[in-house]
Amino acid sequence: MISPDLFSSLQKFQDFINLPIVINSGFRCPEYNKRIDGAENSLHLTGEAVDIGIRTTLSNGSQYWLSGPEILKLLHKSGVYFGGIGVGGTYLHLDIRKTPDFWFYGDVLKWSDSSVYYKKSYTGHLDF
């Protein structure tokens, strides 16, 4: 249900970070997309978008979900390209749209300092 191109990019990213990528939202049927107020033309409807989270175990044994900007930083390092990148509080929306786009979700505002930094570096990287 997830497009092969999207899947292979996710696989490359996962190999780079060497941590399991958790897919919070992958393919959505139209009914489900409507219920959660997803965009009408969402790429989740065609299997071309995923929302991902990354969890790691800290040295004290507790589980930690990386912030969106932290995941973005890793993505930037990995060099793996996605056409659309949305940065949320503890997740990234990634898709394979043709015209590059980059945005923040409202829940990332608490990370605003690092967000601005990564937006700058990412914008440079993708040459928007």
Ligand SMILES: [Zn+2]
């Ligand atoms: Zn999404």
